[in-house]
Amino acid sequence: MRASNGDKIFYIINYIVLALIACSSLFPLLHLIALSISSSSAIETGKVNLWPIGFSWETFNVLIKGTPLIRSFSNSALITFVGVTLSLVTTIMAAYPLSRPNFYARRFFTLSMIFTMIFTGGIIPTFLVIQNLGLVNSYWALWLPGLVSTYNMLLLRTYFENIPTEIDDAARMDGCSEVRLLLQVVLPISMPVLATLTLFYGVAYWNIFMSMLIYINDTDKHNLTVLVQQMIQSQSVLQQTMMVQPDDQVHVVEEGIKAAGVIVMITPMLVVYPFLQKYFVKGVMLGSVKG
Template sequence: MHWPVNSIRDYSEERRLRLRESIGGKFFVTFIHIILILISLTCILPFLHLLALSVSSGHAVDLGQVLFWPVGLDFTVYNYFFENTPALRAFTNSVIITLGGTVLSMLATVLTAYPLSRRHLYARKPITMAALFTMLFGGGMIPTYLVMNSLHLINTYWALWFAGLISTYNMLIMKSYFESVPGEVAESAQIDGCGEVRLLLRIILPLSLPMLATLTLFYGVGYWNMFMSVILYINETSLQNLTVVVQGMLQIQGNFNMAAMDMMQQQEMVSEKLKAVGVVVMVVPMLAVYPFLQKYFVKGIMLGSIKG
C-alpha cells in the first residue's frame, strides 16, 4: 500500500507538533537546548578569554586578573605585532594562498565532480573507485616533495596549491550533490538545446549554491590554516604564511624587536599577550567571512526548481 506524499508529510508534521506540546517533548527540547548552549560556550569562552588577554594591560595579564573581560585596555601589543614582526607580510601571504588555492581547488573539484555525476560517462565507476583509493593510500611525503622539486615548484605557492588541489572527500560530496539534482531539470534544459557546459554553468551550479558555499569555506579554512605544507615547500621566510610565522613567534619570541622597546614596554609585552594576539589575528578573518556564507547553509536548494 502506497501512502500519498502529502499525507505522510502532514502526519509527520502533526506528530512533531504533538511531541513538542507534550510535557516530555518540552523537557526533551529544553534538554537539547541546554546541551547546545553548553557546547557553544566551550567554543566561545576560550576565544573571548584570548581576546580579553590581547587587549588587557600586561600587568593585569601577569597577575592573572583577566578572564573574559579586558582589564586596563592596551592595544600596544597589536602595534608591535604588525610593525616589528613579519606578521603583516605573512598575513598578506595567507590571503594570497587562501584566495588562489580556494579558487583553483573549487574549479578543479567542479570539473572533476560534474563529469563523474553524469551517468553516461564511460568508466565512471572505475574512475570514482580510483579517486576513492586516494583517500585510503597516499603517495607519501617524500615522493610528493621529490615531484614538486622536479617540477621546480619549491618556494612557490604552486607547490601548496597542486599538492592538495582536490580533496577527494569534497569531490565526492559535490558529485553526490550534482546527482541529487532531478533528471527532469537536465532533460528540460537539453530539450531546449542546452549543452553540457551551459547546463553546468546555467542550471547545475546555481542550484548548488549551498553546497558550493560550504565546500568553499572548507577549502578556505584549510588553506588559511595550512602549516605542514608551508614548512615542507616554502623555505623563504618572506613567502611563509601567518600560521607558520605565528607558530615561530610562540616558540621564539625573539622575532619581536625587543631592543626597540624600553623596560616598561617589554613588561607590557608578556608571553600570554603575544600568544593571544597571534591566535586572535588568525581566527578573526575566518569569523568575518562566515556570516556572508551562512545564508546558503540553510537555503532550500531545490525550491521552485521543478514546476507542476
C-alpha cells in the same frame, strides 16, 4: 502536537549539553580577545579572564612593528584566494562528469578517487615528486597536491546527481550545450554546496602549516600560521618582537603578544563564516540525502 514530559526532559538535557559545548568553545576565544587588548599590568597580575582590563591597543601596535605581520597576512590571503579558486574549478570539473549517468567508466574513476582517501604515497614520495617538478619554494607546491579534495568532490557530485533530470532535458531541448548547461543552469542552482566547499577549502588553505614548512624555504613567503607558531614556540622570535616598544612607558608582555597573533590569524575566518553559514547546513544535507 504537545510534547510529553519525557520529550521535555530530553530537550532540556540537549539544551544544557549544547550550551556547555558552546561555552567550552566560546570562553577560550573571549579569553584570548581579553588578553590581546588588556593592559600589561593586568595580564601580569592574572586579573584578565573573559573581560579586558585596562583597554589598550599597544599589543597589536608592537605586533605589527616587530613582526612581518602584514607580509605574512598578504601571503596567507594570496594562498587562500588562488587555492580556493583553483580547487573549486577543478572540483567542479571532476564532479560534474562523474554525476552524469551517461559518462563512460564513471564508476571506475569514482572508485579510483576514493582509493586515494584510504592509501596515499606519504610525505617522502610526495616531496620527491614536488622536487623533481621544480616546485620547491613555490606556492604551487601547496596548491597542486591538494587541488581536489575527494570528500568535497563526492559531496558536489552527489549534489549534482540530485538535480532533477527534467531540468537537464528542458535545457537540452532549448539547444543548450553541455558547457552552457553547467555554467548557466547547474552552477546557479548549486550555490549552497559551492558556498560550503568554499568555506572548507578556505579554512584548509588559510591554516596550511606542515606543507609550508616542508616545501617553502624562503621565510619571506611564509604565511600567517607559521609566523604565529614561531611566535608561540620560539623564544628568540618573541623577544625580538617585544624589543619594538612604541614608548618607554609602555610595556607589553609575552602572553598579550601571543594572544594578539592568534586573534589576527583566526579573525578572517570568523568574519567570512557568518556570510556562508546560511548555506552551510543546506549545502551539506542536500548533497547527502536522496529521495
